[in-house]
Amino acid sequence: MRRKLVVGNWKMHGSQELLRTLLTGLQANAAQGDFADAAVCPPAVYLAEAATLLADSAISLGAQNLSQHEQGAYTGEVSGSMLAELGCRYVIVGHSERRELFAETDELVADKFIAAQRAGLTPILCVGESLAQREAGQTLDFVAQQLNAVIAKAGIEAFSGAVLAYEPIWAIGTGMTASPEQAQEVHQHLRQVVAQHSAAVAAELQMLYGGSVNAANAAQLFAQQDIDGALVGGASLKLDDFSVICRAAQSSI
Numbered sequence: 001m002r003r004k005l006v007v008g009n010w011k012m013h014g015s016q017e018l019l020r021t022l023l024t025g026l027q028a029n030a031a032q033g034d035f036a037d038a039a040v041c042p043p044a045v046y047l048a049e050a051a052t053l054l055a056d057s058a059i060s061l062g063a064q065n066l067s068q069h070e071q072g073a074y075t076g077e078v079s080g081s082m083l084a085e086l087g088c089r090y091v092i093v094g095h096s097e098r099r100e101l102f103a104e105t106d107e108l109v110a111d112k113f114i115a116a117q118r119a120g121l122t123p124i125l126c127v128g129e130s131l132a133q134r135e136a137g138q139t140l141d142f143v144a145q146q147l148n149a150v151i152a153k154a155g156i157e158a159f160s161g162a163v164l165a166y167e168p169i170w171a172i173g174t175g176m177t178a179s180p181e182q183a184q185e186v187h188q189h190l191r192q193v194v195a196q197h198s199a200a201v202a203a204e205l206q207m208l209y210g211g212s213v214n215a216a217n218a219a220q221l222f223a224q225q226d227i228d229g230a231l232v233g234g235a236s237l238k239l240d241d242f243s244v245i246c247r248a249a250q251s252s253i
Ligand SMILES: O=C(CO)COP(=O)(O)O
Pocket: 009, 095, 167, 171, 172, 173, 174, 175, 210, 211, 212, 213, 231, 232, 233, 234, 235
């Protein structure tokens, strides 16, 4: 039985005030005991304070990005070991915004995935198709290709310590979520791709859906067999909504 996991990706939103309000509120809500496993990924500058605020809490901490390098003259970059030292457990790699806006290739995403694990972090690998690819019937092949590029470089066993997230680009920040059936179809396919390499790793792999997940649609998504949680953008900045999603994940078990 796979555990459910809900991860909030704040992207480049927030402030110190929001950080304090949200994390204090989330911990109080989680303490009521009906939350699934949950993590928040605030912007990197807030991670140290977030770690202090979340000390001894059930909410985990994650980062949104890391360098593929361990250390060196890479101005502006942050390494996996720095994130781990701060108390991060997760790091998002291959988010479509980084692929599109920061020209991250499959190759670079694979290097970041490997760097994350080397630092003791759990990478949350994101894959997902554009609207044009979906309309051209290329969704399943495209996401499989993104996944296989990382499997080829990192090895299948690396996925026993990883999380996979399916985030269709057309559903991100648009309010146009994939239907539970559309999401399940892709999740099932991704699990089959992993199973071609290792049935045992596929059976255990936590797979999150991301793309306009909100308090109203989360439960239906979590009811799908291969959806093990959510990677939440906008709704993760709203205490009540994110809490509803964390509870929906728990009650779907
Ligand atoms: O990109 C996402 C999470 O990584 C999804 O963002 P939204 O939930 O705002 O659509």
